[in-house]
Amino acid sequence: MDALIVVDVQNDFCPGGALPVPDGDLVVPVINRLMESFPLVVATQDWHPANHKSFAANHPGRQPGDVIELAGVLQILWPIHCVQGTEGAEFHPDLNRAGIHVVFQKGTDPEVDSYSGFFDNARKHDTGLHEFLQRRGVARLFVCGLATDYCVKFTCLDGRSLGYEVFLVLDASRGVELHTGDVAKAIDEMKAAGVIPIESTEIAMVR
Numbered sequence: 001m002d003a004l005i006v007v008d009v010q011n012d013f014c015p016g017g018a019l020p021v022p023d024g025d026l027v028v029p030v031i032n033r034l035m036e037s038f039p040l041v042v043a044t045q046d047w048h049p050a051n052h053k054s055f056a057a058n059h060p061g062r063q064p065g066d067v068i069e070l071a072g073v074l075q076i077l078w079p080i081h082c083v084q085g086t087e088g089a090e091f092h093p094d095l096n097r098a099g100i101h102v103v104f105q106k107g108t109d110p111e112v113d114s115y116s117g118f119f120d121n122a123r124k125h126d127t128g129l130h131e132f133l134q135r136r137g138v139a140r141l142f143v144c145g146l147a148t149d150y151c152v153k154f155t156c157l158d159g160r161s162l163g164y165e166v167f168l169v170l171d172a173s174r175g176v177e178l179h180t181g182d183v184a185k186a187i188d189e190m191k192a193a194g195v196i197p198i199e200s201t202e203i204a205m206v207r
């Protein structure tokens with residue numbers, strides 16, 4: 001069984017949002033089309049409480065982009081984004097919400113960030129996504145969404161470490177590119193872990 005994993009296609013990660021990914025909204029029509037051909041569509045949603053410690057604003061004197069230690073791991077500080085119940089945390093209005101079978105929320109613990117859809121960054125807690133996929137007999141993940149160099153990357157890497165065959169759908173994903181080359185580096189890291197980059201138009205050839 002194949003699953004489409006739609007990562008964090010939320011207003012705050014799209015142009016006009018709090019943590020905009022360049023051209024982030026362009027993934028929406030591509031993902032809507034992909035949804036139609038998958039038997040199982042899972043979405044992740046970055047879902048932070050207002051006091052989340054990944055927000056620079058919750059560390060007096062710190063700026064977005066600064067790096068601190070949080071839950072024993074390095075943490076980039078971000079602008080306030082995807083706060084539970086806000087417009088910014090909602091899925092992009094054009095994303096086909098009805099095409100999503102289940103949503104896994106992450107980043108709810110204020111003390112630790114969670115880029116991956118499977119585990120928090122300290123790998124202390126899981127979201128239940130792995131168990132869900134196991135129970136449905138999923139062996140292959142087609143991962144897409146925002147952002148290629150953070151949440152998409154860590155979802156792909158954890159997927160590999162859990163034993164899934166993982167495809168990264170390039171034209172259905174975009175990166176933050178905080179530093180030039182971050183997206184290319186992320187794709188190289190994923191490839192080194194066995195992730196297979198693919199264009200949405202090529203998926204029919206492997207399914």
Ligand code: VGL
Binds near residue numbers: 046146149150
């Ligand atoms: C993300 C930074 C902070 C993402 C989430 O979805 O890639 N990036 N929170």
Ligand code: ZN
Binds near residue numbers: 107
């Ligand atoms: Zn976040």
